[in-house]
Amino acid sequence: MAVDSALGHEAPGKIKVAIVYGGRSSEHEVSCVSAGAILSHLDPERFECVPVGITKDGVWTVGEFDPEKLRTVDRVMPQVEMVREVTLSLNPNRAGEFRFTDGELYAKVDVIFPVLHGPYGEDGTVQGLFELSGVPYVGTGVLSSACGMDKEFTKKLLAAEGLPVGKEVILRGNQELTQADKDLLGLPVYVKPARGGSSIGISRVTSWEELPAAMAYAREYDHKVIVESEIVGEEVECGVLEKADGTIVSSVLAQLADTHGGAEGFYGFDTKYLDSVVTAHIPAPLDAETTKQVQLLAADAFRALNCHGLARVDFFVTANGPVLNEVNTMPGFTPISMYPKVMEASGIAYADLLAILIERELPAR
Numbered sequence: 001m002a003v004d005s006a007l008g009h010e011a012p013g014k015i016k017v018a019i020v021y022g023g024r025s026s027e028h029e030v031s032c033v034s035a036g037a038i039l040s041h042l043d044p045e046r047f048e049c050v051p052v053g054i055t056k057d058g059v060w061t062v063g064e065f066d067p068e069k070l071r072t073v074d075r076v077m078p079q080v081e082m083v084r085e086v087t088l089s090l091n092p093n094r095a096g097e098f099r100f101t102d103g104e105l106y107a108k109v110d111v112i113f114p115v116l117h118g119p120y121g122e123d124g125t126v127q128g129l130f131e132l133s134g135v136p137y138v139g140t141g142v143l144s145s146a147c148g149m150d151k152e153f154t155k156k157l158l159a160a161e162g163l164p165v166g167k168e169v170i171l172r173g174n175q176e177l178t179q180a181d182k183d184l185l186g187l188p189v190y191v192k193p194a195r196g197g198s199s200i201g202i203s204r205v206t207s208w209e210e211l212p213a214a215m216a217y218a219r220e221y222d223h224k225v226i227v228e229s230e231i232v233g234e235e236v237e238c239g240v241l242e243k244a245d246g247t248i249v250s251s252v253l254a255q256l257a258d259t260h261g262g263a264e265g266f267y268g269f270d271t272k273y274l275d276s277v278v279t280a281h282i283p284a285p286l287d288a289e290t291t292k293q294v295q296l297l298a299a300d301a302f303r304a305l306n307c308h309g310l311a312r313v314d315f316f317v318t319a320n321g322p323v324l325n326e327v328n329t330m331p332g333f334t335p336i337s338m339y340p341k342v343m344e345a346s347g348i349a350y351a352d353l354l355a356i357l358i359e360r361e362l363p364a365r
């Protein structure tokens with residue numbers, strides 16, 4: 001483990017970027033794969049990379065320097081291994097300092113790229129830590145991260161702006177669907193943890209007898225559950241990038257193909273990350289008018305949630321037009337992830353995308 005490479009090689013002029021990855025959420029492994037791809041795409045002429053892993057238990061450690069070790073091999077996804085504990089200074093006069101527990105400096109970084117998905121990473125908690133510590137960071141701030149993570153509040157904010165969203169019922173604690181709820185939703189429904197991602201904890205329910213098992217499964221991940229009517233349409237994803245001058249750019253669209261081809265029957269975790277079933281058509285084979293409509297809605301959703309820097313906005317394109325599904329404030333950056341792919345197809349190569357996201361945060365936001 002080349003701990004010394006962050007300490008020893010002082011690279012004057014280069015921007016020191018902490019890639020913070022892993023974390024306590026169920027998307028730990030996805031984050032590791034995203035971090036590996038970022039490590040291998042960051043321009044070494046401009047950036048010096050300081051990997052910081054967060055174990056599944058939430059301990060911050062010196063991370064992996066070798067992107068090859070952060071790849072999925074034979075369906076086994078990488079995890080953060082404990083190397084040596086580090087903590088981020090909360091003293092704004094020492095902003096960006098990562099120290100070992102004995103006080104020795106690991107690295108002082110200019111900016112943090114939190115490539116963390118899910119709770120404790122994409123939900124405003126870690127963003128609050130960075131705000132307190134006074135270090136610039138890539139991506140959306142506290143409020144928008146928290147709202148984007150929570151499917152209830154995402155939909156409320158989008159609906160408040162008049163943007164099209166589907167029907168849902170929120171269940172807290174031990175609440176169950178009433179007959180009126182069932183009549184409203186109809187079948188099939190999707191039962192989801194309200195604050196989840198990567199399809200983890202989600203079931204498609206086609207008869208009400210399956211509901212209790214689906215509820216129990218979702219509640220393994222969150223005590224708040226969202227039950228949605230099925231929306232029939234093509235799944236379309238749009239990348240949004242906010243440039244340094246504040247311009248909001250919507251990417252060309254990706255249309256997922258064969259999302260029902262895996263054993264799960266929808267775009268579930270295995271189908272997404274392990275089975276290599278899903279392919280995407282980029283650009284999506286939609287007419288020009290629908291494409292424009294989706295791109296405008298993606299930018300509207302970005303603004304409705306007060307996002308910053310980047311987001312991936314997901315849609316269903318139905319016979320009656322596009323319906324918003326969700327807003328991901330820290331989308332995946334894995335080699336098969338849609339966000340870097342749609343940006344690339346829009347003329348922004350992966351390395352340039354990283355540079356735009358990082359450099360716009362300097363100097364301090």
Ligand SMILES: Nc1ncnc2c1ncn2[C@@H]1O[C@H](COP(=O)(O)OP(=O)(O)O)[C@@H](O)[C@H]1O
Binds near residue numbers: 166229266314325326
């Ligand atoms: N209301 C719905 N109608 C149809 N398909 C859905 C619906 N909700 C979720 N899905 C399917 O489940 C997948 C994961 O759901 P999503 O809400 O995007 O959760 P996650 O945040 O885990 O990605 C979607 O990509 C889609 O294939």
Ligand SMILES: [Mg+2]
Binds near residue numbers: 198199326
């Ligand atoms: Mg999704």
